[in-house]
Amino acid sequence: DTAVSQTPKYLVTQMGNDKSIKCEQNLGHDTMYWYKQDSKKFLKIMFSYNNKELIINETVPNRFSPKSPDKAHLNLHINSLELGDSAVYFCASSQDKFLAGINEQFFGPGTRLTVL
């Protein structure tokens, strides 16, 4: 059973288009994240939601808009795609037990976005 799933796995599109990436977790976790991994493998957090509430919003262009319809889903919509948006986008989730010393983040398989 897939714990954190993302669709699609690959996304190739033209500059200026709008696209969405979907993420679902079946772990019953309270918190979900979006990360961007660039061509040099650098991982950077973009957004985080806890029980459908936005709690982390890094310096990300407002062309990127996350949406969490429920705590098991976190989607990422990107408007007016640019060449620099090409990267692998990872969704992750964690149980809200950080204060108890438990904060393992479970990552999805990633979505490779290529903007032409």
Next chain:
Amino acid sequence: GENVEQHPSTLSVQEGDSAVIKCTYSDSASNYFPWYKQELGKGPQLIIDIRSNVGEKKDQRIAVTLNKTAKHFSLHITETQPEDSAVYFCAASIDSWGKLQFGAGTQVVVTP
């Protein structure tokens, strides 16, 4: 904000030898330090973590050490095997919402 530096960027070892990856962090308030392993084409996976009230933690062939005074922590892999080949990331976190600041990653190659 927190800044995490990781060295080396690549590490080649012979099977059976040990591998050590080092990270430094800038914010003394950081209190959680996980290590993630990313295999080719997959998402990162937690392999071990340590909190600031512990100096060392071991899990089979993997160990992590933390020096809070010097603000650095290290990953030690003993008796390396070809399946240890992957990119390893260190990270640090200071807040209760799990915001992780990742290092730049270390590509580990274990040759038979």
